[in-house]
Amino acid sequence: MVKICCIGAGYVGGPTMAVIALKCPDIEVVVVDISEPRIAGWNSDHLPIYEPGLDDVVRQCRGRNLSFSTEVHRHVSDADIVFVSVNTPTKTCGLGAGKAADLTYWESAARMIADVSVSDKIVVEKSTVPVKTAEAIEKILSHNTHRRHGGGGGVRYQILSNPEFLAEGTAVADLLSPDRVLIGGRNDTPAGLAAVAALRDVYARWVPPDRILTTNLWSAELSKLAANAFLAQRISSVNAISALCEATGADVAQVAHSVGKDARIGPHFLSASVGFGGSCFQKDILNLVYICECYGLPEVASYWREVIRINDYQKGRFVNRVVASMFNTVAGKKVAVLGFAFKKDTGDTRETPAIDVCKGLLGDKAAVSIYDPQVTGEQVSRDLAMNKFDWDHPRHLQPITGTDVAGQVAVAADAYEAAREAHAVCILTEWDEFRGLDYKRMFDAMHKPAFIFDGRNVVDVAKLREIGFVVYSIGKPLDDWLKDMPAVA
Numbered sequence: 001m002v003k004i005c006c007i008g009a010g011y012v013g014g015p016t017m018a019v020i021a022l023k024c025p026d027i028e029v030v031v032v033d034i035s036e037p038r039i040a041g042w043n044s045d046h047l048p049i050y051e052p053g054l055d056d057v058v059r060q061c062r063g064r065n066l067s068f069s070t071e072v073h074r075h076v077s078d079a080d081i082v083f084v085s086v087n088t089p090t091k092t093c094g095l096g097a098g099k100a101a102d103l104t105y106w107e108s109a110a111r112m113i114a115d116v117s118v119s120d121k122i123v124v125e126k127s128t129v130p131v132k133t134a135e136a137i138e139k140i141l142s143h144n145t146h147r148r149h150g151g152g153g154g155v156r157y158q159i160l161s162n163p164e165f166l167a168e169g170t171a172v173a174d175l176l177s178p179d180r181v182l183i184g185g186r187n188d189t190p191a192g193l194a195a196v197a198a199l200r201d202v203y204a205r206w207v208p209p210d211r212i213l214t215t216n217l218w219s220a221e222l223s224k225l226a227a228n229a230f231l232a233q234r235i236s237s238v239n240a241i242s243a244l245c246e247a248t249g250a251d252v253a254q255v256a257h258s259v260g261k262d263a264r265i266g267p268h269f270l271s272a273s274v275g276f277g278g279s280c281f282q283k284d285i286l287n288l289v290y291i292c293e294c295y296g297l298p299e300v301a302s303y304w305r306e307v308i309r310i311n312d313y314q315k316g317r318f319v320n321r322v323v324a325s326m327f328n329t330v331a332g333k334k335v336a337v338l339g340f341a342f343k344k345d346t347g348d349t350r351e352t353p354a355i356d357v358c359k360g361l362l363g364d365k366a367a368v369s370i371y372d373p374q375v376t377g378e379q380v381s382r383d384l385a386m387n388k389f390d391w392d393h394p395r396h397l398q399p400i401t402g403t404d405v406a407g408q409v410a411v412a413a414d415a416y417e418a419a420r421e422a423h424a425v426c427i428l429t430e431w432d433e434f435r436g437l438d439y440k441r442m443f444d445a446m447h448k449p450a451f452i453f454d455g456r457n458v459v460d461v462a463k464l465r466e467i468g469f470v471v472y473s474i475g476k477p478l479d480d481w482l483k484d485m486p487a488v489a
């Protein structure tokens with residue numbers, strides 16, 4: 001029986017291994033993590049992440065051929081294939097701070113593999129890493145093996161790059177039916193080819209052969225960064241056009257629909273928004289920018305950096321619009337924030353645009369009342385008290401200095417409570433439930449003029465204007481009120 005061990009029981013490691021266990025009942029799959037609370041969560045009825053369909057998959061496999069454990073060394077030692085799915089955050093200090101990927105967690109996982117292994121292993125990069133990481137990991141593993149085993153006949157490792165393309169909120173569906181599975185390996189040696197074939201055999205249980213792509217290691221590593229950069233670039237492109245739509249009276253939804261009808265462009269990932277969030281896009285583009293700079297390609301670096309600049313511009317533009325529309329001040333005014341997660345169907349708040357928007361409103365002294373169906377008040381407080389990039393460095397967490405937002409932030413049990421006696425409502429996540437709210441009920445309980453700022457284009461603008469709201473919806477024609485109160489970009 002093949003045994004798989006995955007280091008890192010996070011948003012990628014947990015769902016990916018659960019689906020492998022589901023589709024390969026003859027393979028034993030163990031997910032290990034140094035975080036005891038995370039493993040306890042995976043072993044309980046309340047999984048540590050919210051992902052539609054995941055409970056069901058875990059329930060079917062846990063105790064059969066899927067387990068979660070903190071006994072990292074034992075399970076790594078026993079495994080034939082070791083996936084490494086640890087976090088690879090942006091560096092917060094030292095060389096490349098604010099851009100380069102921090103490979104501390106990756107390197108310590110690799111050194112641990114070298115320390116505990118007594119049999120040959122295939123080591124699979126699941127985390128998103130800079131190009132050439134596999135080569136570095138190979139060096140760590142082979143040098144340490146030689147030291148332990150006296151130079152000859154030691155443990156042999158094959159490194160594969162198998163980046164993950166799942167998106168949160170649709171992780172299970174993405175894993176069950178991926179657009180492609182990418183396996184990068186050393187295709188110039190028999191051992192390399194055998195390792196690629198072994199991993200391909202795992203996925204081939206449910207993924208059609210033409211969707212399993214094999215490349216060299218560096219192409220696989222770079223493809224992941226490039227794919228995320230292309231996706232984020234589409235969002236920044238449509239968001240840039242949304243600003244022009246507001247200025248000209250065009251409607252971004254109509255423009256995006258018309259543009260996306262071109263088969264060469266396609267309809268996906270063209271929804272204008274308050275900005276993209278999530279743990280991947282910004283981090284991976286910054287990493288790409290850093291790599292370009294390191295290889296002496298400043299023009300390429302600045303091209304991709306612009307994708308992030310437009311994203312920051314979009315979030316700032318939204319805050320400015322809110323403040324400018326409300327007579328240039330929100331000081332002491334209650335603003336309801338509907339949605340805090342970085343997208344619908346997840347409780348994940350990493351790099352959510354809601355953090356920047358809320359901080360902007362708090363900076364202007366608003367009283368913010370937040371409702372999100374999946375995000376706890378504790379999480380909101382943590383996020384609003386954190387400096388940029390700190391969220392993925394648990395050991396370095398520092399509260400923001402000189403800012404006391406405690407008295408300005410409340411967390412509401414539902415959208416109506418958040419909006420009660422508010423001056424404005426900001427919609428920051430596209431949760432389905434926000435489409436069906438009783439906006440008349442909300443309007444009646446709000447101060448007048450009552451404003452709605454829709455950062456996700458979920459509301460019916462005409463209907464809300466009929467109720468009496470002043471409505472702003474990203475990239476939509478402005479009503480007269482907003483035209484008279486221009487926001488500084």
Ligand code: NAD
Pocket residue numbers: 007008009010011012013032033034035038072085086087088105106108109126127128129164165166167168279280
């Ligand atoms: P995560 O923070 O949710 O999970 C990482 C886990 O690794 C944590 O639970 C942490 O405790 C554990 N860990 C860190 N060092 C460890 C060690 N030495 N031994 C054992 N456990 C250790 O991160 P994630 O969102 O699952 O992302 C993991 C990787 O996958 C990142 O490189 C990310 O860029 C990439 N990725 C993420 C997504 C996504 O949607 N979240 C999608 C594709 C790729």
Ligand code: UDX
Pocket residue numbers: 164165166167168169228231235268269270271272273274275276277278279280281342343344
């Ligand atoms: C992304 C990639 O899609 C996935 O392939 C990769 O493995 C990890 O990073 P994720 O961040 O989970 O996945 O979600 P995604 O659906 O890509 O959304 C990212 C952000 O972009 C969200 O904040 C979302 O709301 C926003 N977005 C997405 C838009 O603003 N407009 C769109 O048209 C699509």
